[in-house]
Amino acid sequence: MPALFVLVAVCDLWALASGPGIRQRQTLGGTLGVLFYAGNWIRALDHHQTLGAFAHTWSLSVEEQFYIVWPLIVLVLMRLGHPRGAVVATLAGVLLSIGARALATYVSGYGPRVREGTDSIADQLLVGCALALFLHHWPSGPAHDRFATALRWAVWPASILLAAIVLWPEQIGLYSPQFILIGLPSLVSLCSVVLIGFLVTSPGSLGARMLGVAPLAWLGRISYSLYLWHVPVFVVLGGAHLRPLGRITLGIALSLALAAASYYLVELPVLRLRKRAVPAPRLGVALREREPDAGAVHVVPDRGALRG
Numbered sequence: 001m002p003a004l005f006v007l008v009a010v011c012d013l014w015a016l017a018s019g020p021g022i023r024q025r026q027t028l029g030g031t032l033g034v035l036f037y038a039g040n041w042i043r044a045l046d047h048h049q050t051l052g053a054f055a056h057t058w059s060l061s062v063e064e065q066f067y068i069v070w071p072l073i074v075l076v077l078m079r080l081g082h083p084r085g086a087v088v089a090t091l092a093g094v095l096l097s098i099g100a101r102a103l104a105t106y107v108s109g110y111g112p113r114v115r116e117g118t119d120s121i122a123d124q125l126l127v128g129c130a131l132a133l134f135l136h137h138w139p140s141g142p143a144h145d146r147f148a149t150a151l152r153w154a155v156w157p158a159s160i161l162l163a164a165i166v167l168w169p170e171q172i173g174l175y176s177p178q179f180i181l182i183g184l185p186s187l188v189s190l191c192s193v194v195l196i197g198f199l200v201t202s203p204g205s206l207g208a209r210m211l212g213v214a215p216l217a218w219l220g221r222i223s224y225s226l227y228l229w230h231v232p233v234f235v236v237l238g239g240a241h242l243r244p245l246g247r248i249t250l251g252i253a254l255s256l257a258l259a260a261a262s263y264y265l266v267e268l269p270v271l272r273l274r275k276r277a278v279p280a281p282r283l284g285v286a287l288r289e290r291e292p293d294a295g296a297v298h299v300v301p302d303r304g305a306l307r308g
Contacts, residue, residue, distance in 0.1 A: 003266045004060070007228045008034060011053045014236065023235060027052030037064040040116040047112060056231040058116050065118050066125050074133075083137035090130040094186075097123035102182050114181050124189040131193050135200060148201035151194060158194040161187070225262035230255040 012031055015024035030051035033042040039051050040058035051057065077086040101120035104113055114120055138144045165188060199208045210216070219226070233254045237247050 002270050003225055003228060003262050004034070004057075006262065006266055007232065008054070011232050014232075015052070023052045025052070026050050027054060030054045034061075037061040040065075040118060044111075044113040044116045053232040053235045055235075056227070060227075062116070062118050062121060063125070066122060070125075070129065083133065087130055087133050087137075090126055090133060094123040094126045094130070097121070097126060098182070098186055101185075105178065105181050121185060124185055127186075127189045127193050128196070131197050135197070144201070147197075151198040151201055154194045155198040158191040162191045162195075222256075222259045222263040225267060226255060226259035229258040229262065233258065 008031055011027055015027040018024055026049060029049060030039060030042065031054075033039045034051065034054045034057050038061055039054060040061040042049050043051060043055075043058050074086065077089050097119060100117075101114055101123075104117060104120045108114065134147065135144075138147070165184070195207075199205065199211065202208060230251070234247075234251045237251050237254075240247065242250065
């Protein structure tokens with residue numbers, strides 16, 4: 001959140017200093033929506049408001065709204081029944097969200113309401129939550145092994161399909177408006193979950209090792225700040241008299257520099273302060289048995305506490 005505050009302050013100062021213009025007006029007009037994580041609904045319900053330099057933060061609004069509600073749902077699901085029920089209920093939520101997207105398409109057409117409404121795109125988050133719930137409750141054992149085997153078989157078709165969607169959408173007939181809005185997001189999410197699940201369950205695979213190399217790991221650490229800054233950078237550079245290649249190169253360099261500055265000067269200090277304010281427990285760490293139905297809890301003493 002502090003990194004977002006810094007972004008908002010810098011972009012608003014740019015909008016005020018650069019004079020009147022539609023981008024500047026929309027940036028200033030979208031400030032409150034961004035700060036209160038309502039940007040997606042502003043864009044969905046007002047087709048004339050794009051949020052300016054904050055246009056990309058509609059997805060951040062969706063995530064924050066989802067993560068306010070999702071923990072409460074998980075608590076209810078876990079109290080009501082078996083972990084398998086939580087996974088099934090989450091997958092049912094996926095189907096409900098797809099249905100909401102289809103209904104929104106029928107009612108409002110192919111507009112931002114379909115693409116950016118929290119209810120109509122929640123399936124793209126819920127399918128990942130279903131994967132996380134499964135891996136949490138079945139970290140080992142026969143069910144986990146069968147799932148990992150299925151992922152190993154599915155990872156190549158999923159990878160090829162994702163590549164085809166990105167590189168050759170016209171050739172495989174993905175330009176139907178109905179499919180793009182209703183089916184394509186779910187298909188991409190499903191393929192992505194297959195890839196993520198494979199990488200998690202096969203940490204020794206080539207793909208997992210490649211993603212663990214230092215440069216990519218560093219990009220992962222600054223990815224949130226990179227997400228925040230890359231669109232404002234290209235919005236500002238859009239008014240510069242540069243060749244396309246020069247604009248892209250400079251935009252990437254500036255985005256990485258600002259993201260690194262945001263991470264090291266804003267995110268890391270805040271994380272350190274939070275760790276000091278909420279210290280980790282010193283007496284021990286409770287570790288549940290690896291089997292989901294086991295009720296026993298082992299307590300592993302903290303060595304630092306024993307030395308003290």
